[in-house]
Amino acid sequence: MTIKFTLNERAKFHNGEPVTAQDVKFSLERAMRPELKGFRGPVLKQRIDRIEVTDNHHLTVYLRTSCPELFEFSCQYLGIVPKAYVEKVGDEEFAKHPIGAGPFKWVDYQQDVFVKAEAVEDHYRKVPYVKTLDFKFSVDPATLMAMFRSGEADIVRLPLSVYPQVKDDPKFRVVWAKYCSGPALAFADLAFPNEPSPFHDVRVRRAVSYAINRKAICEKLLHGGAEPWGDLFAPYEPGCDPILSPFPMIRKKPKLF
DSSP states (O other): OEEEEEOOTTOBOTTSOBOOHHHHHHHHHHHTOGGGTOTTHHHHHHHEEEEEEEETTEEEEEESSOOTTHHHHHHHTOOOOOHHHHHHHHHHHHHHSOOOOSSEEEEEEETTTEEEEEEOTTOSSOOOSOOEEEEEOOOOHHHHHHHHHHTSOSOOOOOGGGHHHHTTOTTOOOOOOTTSOOOOOOOGGGGOTTSOOGGGSHHHHHHHHHHSOHHHIIIIISTTSOOOOSSSSOTTSTTOOTTBOSSTTOBOOOOOO
8 A cells, every 4th residue: 555666866857857756756746637637647646645755765655545557657657757847847838848767858749740759878777779769650550561661660560460461571570569458348338327228237248248259359360469368457567366367257276386
């Protein structure tokens, strides 16, 4: 119910200011502000009771309920920002000229088109061996493959459905991770409990769950690049229960390590 963080004393923002526990507290509380519409803001607001700073490099997060996903949120969705800079320029200006503490600093962007970033030459953890990053947004797999084949792109993110088209192409080196995301089937009817729906009956929900051939989806549609699991958390995440089954009322035997 409590998580204590110790900051690297060498960490600093791209403007040269040190990263402090006050900045972390400010960033977490800022992420929970409803007007900023943070991606994980509502979940954090529900789980976090308060945040207390001990000194410049130590703080404690007190929880209302367990929140193992806080670690994943922190590294993926909760960029730590400099409190003094944000308060000076405001949220709107910060969105145009953001400052962080990562190995790459923000250079330029165009909404839904591209993002440019540049390596931080004296980064406290490790100086990247790549000087610049140019992220271009495209949702069409054919366009992405053409960009890669022409040399316009060095790395492209493709859906597993096109794996047969690239697996034997000598220009492609395929890298994948089975647990990089967790798609789910949600019964949206239950968001409206006062409206009639067959899914109000738990037996119907269980029947639908049994009717989904998860193994075939993973092996045939996703070409072995995924596997089903029964928890909301992926197997690599803190809090995952390995004996949960994707099917209701079935529990797998725990693995012995």
